[in-house]
Amino acid sequence: MIILARNTxxxxxxxxxxxxxxxxxxxxxxxxxxxxxxxxxxxxxIFFIWFFRDPERIPQGSEDDIISPADGKVIEIRGKTVCIFxxxxxxxxxxxxxxxxxxxxxxxxxGYLPAFxxxxxxxxxxxxxxxxxxxxxxxxxxxxxxxxxxxxxxNVGDKVVRGERxxxxxxGSRVDITPPEGYILSVNKGDxxxxxxSIIARxxxxxxxxxxxxxx
Numbered sequence: 001m002i003i004l005a006r007n008t009x010x011x012x013x014x015x016x017x018x019x020x021x022x023x024x025x026x027x028x029x030x031x032x033x034x035x036x037x038x039x040x041x042x043x044x045x046i047f048f049i050w051f052f053r054d055p056e057r058i059p060q061g062s063e064d065d066i067i068s069p070a071d072g073k074v075i076e077i078r079g080k081t082v083c084i085f086x087x088x089x090x091x092x093x094x095x096x097x098x099x100x101x102x103x104x105x106x107x108x109x110x111g112y113l114p115a116f117x118x119x120x121x122x123x124x125x126x127x128x129x130x131x132x133x134x135x136x137x138x139x140x141x142x143x144x145x146x147x148x149x150x151x152x153x154x155n156v157g158d159k160v161v162r163g164e165r166x167x168x169x170x171x172g173s174r175v176d177i178t179p180p181e182g183y184i185l186s187v188n189k190g191d192x193x194x195x196x197x198s199i200i201a202r203x204x205x206x207x208x209x210x211x212x213x214x215x216x
Contacts, residue, residue: 003058005093005168007151008052015045053172054093057196066097066183066201067163068193069139070175077189080177081138082200084193092168094141094175095195099162100132126150126167130160134203135180141167141172163196192213 004012019041026034059067076083086092106127124143127163129136141150152167154160169175179185179201186199193200 002014002049003054003056004049005052005151006153006165007170008048012045012052013046015041015048019045025056051088051092053091054165055091057095057163057194059095059196061202062201063099063162064134064203065199066177066179067095067196068135068187068200069094069097069166069177069195070197071194072175072192074187074189074191074193075174077185077187080183080185080201081108082174082185082187084177086169086173086175088171091195092170092173092194093165094139094167094169095171096130096160096162096164096166097139097177097200098130098132098134098137099160100130100137101159102128102156103131103136104129105152105154105156106152124150126152128154129165132180135182137180138178139166140176141169142176143169 019038022034022038022041026032026038061067068084070084070086071092072084072086074082075085104127108125108127126141128139129139130139141152143150149170150167150173151170153165154167160166177200182204183201184204185201187193187201191198
């Protein structure tokens with residue numbers, strides 16, 4: 001059974017109903033054109049069902065590991081910021097990289113350039129700051145060339161659980177994530193990642209051991 005992402009069932013149901021109505025009218029009027037159009041809507045509906053899929057995921061690693069917020073490919077690493085591009089075939093539901101509380105969220109209107117372009121920094125985006133017990137994690141949902149909507153399921157002040165669904169970006173898009181201080185990235189440019197499955201960064205245990213020794 002395919003699980004659909006939140007707020008997408010109306011699209012799927014709507015397309016299905018349109019295809020049924022066109023088929024009935026086409027048969028009644030003996031119109032091949034209407035029947036063909038109903039088939040097109042069915043095919044389109046199947047595409048949306050596949051695109052809006054939202055498979056269950058079990059977060060990997062330990063609770064202090066930062067997991068990927070999105071499925072996709074690491075197209076760039078800017079300092080400590082990991083840029084993940086989601087292509088059409090990827091699951092587009094985003095997930096919480098680490099447990100904590102949303103302390104700030106900024107939505108910015110903008111353009112819709114392809115999300116892998118450097119100028120996509122001007123695109124529409126939603127920036128989420130999650131305060132965890134290990135520091136603040138920054139997640140940026142960026143709209144792509146086809147996208148016209150960014151869905152975010154939480155508000156400022158909400159507590160979030162590691163690996164739970166945090167939102168969705170419709171169609172090709174990008175998600176950037178910046179771990180807090182004391183973390184070392186565990187991915188490289190070109191790596192493929194999966195939301196809640198792939199570990200983006202781990203705590204610097206060497207630094208912790210040094211601090212513990214210094215305290216003794």
